[in-house]
Amino acid sequence: MAIQSNPPFQLALISGPITLPVTRFYDQARLDGTLQATVTIKENTDLAILFTCSDPDARLYMDGLETLPQERLAEDSSGEAYLSPGPRPIRLFSYEDFPLIPGYYWIEVVLHGEHYFAPFQVEPKRLTNAQWEVMRQELTDELHNLALDLIRQSTGIGGDLHSTMPVELLHRFIVIRQHFPSVMSALNDLLRRANHxxxxxxxxxxxxxxxxxxxxxxxxxxxxxxxxxxxxxxxxxxxYDLPENRWVKHILRVVSSCLGEFKTAIDDYIEFIQRQIDELQEMEMQPIAAAERREKQKLLTVLHEYADAATKMTKAIELVQQAPWYNSVGSTLPLQHPQALSFDVRYSALYRLYRRLRAETIEIALDDAYSYQWKRTDQLYELWCFVKLYRALAHPRIGFQP
Known part of the structure; x- marks a missing residue:
């Protein structure tokens, strides 16, 4: 990645009373630990930018510009907001308005077909970078655990989840089950009328x-x-050996593998719960054991329903895999995504399911007001303290029950 100096424009960030010229630019935008920020500013400070150039067609793009009043901005052909050069500084963010949270941001200047990229960093004001990263990671882990709890509660399994039934497998099964009505409709049509x-x-x-x-x-x-x-x-x-049909073959293999792993795990889990029920049967005269046995029976019913659903979905997929055209389709995916994945409702239904299954993390939709990623450091600190206090009170030695 080349470093560009002496650009044909002038750029400076104004953080409070301090003016910070930006003189180092790159020809690509990438944050992989190999680039150093050209400018570093502190969190919760007013920020303005001074962008001057002899060519009025120069454009400056930056993260968060869309939050500025429209009279200060222009839009390019793709609808992206940019700033034109001018003789006076333009206030970007203020403490009372939308201060930038700690992290890395990009400035991009486009002039005469050339692109100039400059990364700058916003540092925490009351914390070190290491402390801020620790807090952010602990809150991320906490939200991930809450997401797993939501999955357990939404399925009726609750906290009684055995190690033979990983929650990730349960999550993928739920995703497949949610999408399967539209997927099943698509498969029925593809069985008879696949693209050719x-x-x-x-x-x-x-x-x-x-x-x-x-x-x-x-x-x-x-x-x-x-x-x-x-x-x-x-x-x-x-x-029938078209790119979109190769994608169908690949997606069905992925879904079949997920369902197969889930079916194996849930069968083991059913046996585990059944053994618990049999053990509780021997203590039937104890009221607590009788109540627990009833709960286990309800759970066993839910698990059998899930196992039956997984079997039915697997058989539906096998029916398509036995179609006359299926074996004539190659297994190697094309280098580019075919348009049918976006514009043909049958193929797009399968591709949406595939993208959900390939998501790296379990996604739980939260209200924007609780989006921890966009909190100021003081608010992030409050959330972190709240989590720590709750964990301390909920410790078995204290026994607090919310």
């Missing part, structure tokens, strides 16, 4: 069956004048 094309192949057939011929057939006849009984003839052939 008619291509021309050539076969040697007897003369009396020849109905048409082309230049290639004539060329063959000239090369082989001794072939008096058969002739190379163009024959139309239905070809």
């Amino acid at each position: 094309r008619v291509r021309k192949s050539y076969q040697l057939i007897p003369y009396y069956r020849v109905r048409e011929f082309d230049d290639k057939a004539v060329q063959y006849r000239m090369v082989r004048p001794d072939a008096t009984e058969s002739m190379l003839t163009p024959v139309p052939e239905v070809d």
Whole structure:
């Protein structure tokens, strides 16, 4: 990544009373630990920018510009907001308005077809970078655990989750079950009417069956004048080996694998719960044991329903995999996504499910007001203290129950 100096414009960030010229630019935008911020400012300070250039067509892009009043901005053909050069500083963010949270941001200047990138860093004001990262990571882990709890509660399994039934498998099953009505409709249609094309192949057939011929057939006849009984003839052939059908094959393999892993795990979990029920049966005279046994029976019913649903979905997929066209489709994915994944409702239904399954983390939708990523450091600290206090009170030695 080249470093660009002496650009044909002037750029400076104004943080409170301090003016910080930006003089180091890169030709690519990448934050992988190899780049140093060109400018560092503190959190919760007013920030303005001074962008001057002799060419009025120069454009400055930056994270968060869309929050500024529209009269200060312009929009390019793609609808992205940018600033034009001017003689006076423009206030970007203020403490009372929307101060930038700690982290890295990019400034991009476009001039004469060239792109100039400059990363700058916002540092925590009351914490060190290491302390801020620790708090942010602990809150991230806490929200992840809360997401797992929500999944347990929404499925009726609650906290009684055995190690043989990983919650990630349960989450993927829930995702498949949520999408499966639309996926099943798509599969029923693809079973009978998958996308295809008619291509021309050539076969040697007897003369009396020849109905048409082309230049290639004539060329063959000239090369082989001794072939008096058969002739190379163009024959139309239905070809299902299209990029979107290869994606269908890949997605169905992924879904089948998820369902297979879930079915194996839930069968083991059913056996585990059944053994617990049998053990509680021997203590039937104890009221607590009787109540616990009833709860286990309810859980066992839910687990059997999940196992039956997984079996039915697996059989539906196997039905498509037995379609006449399925084995004629290759297994290697194309380098580019075919348009059918976006514009054909059948293929897009499968692709949406695939993207959800391939998500790296369990996604739980939270209200924007609770989005911890965009909190100021003081508010982040309050959330972190709240979590720590709750964990201390909920410790078994204290036994606090909310």
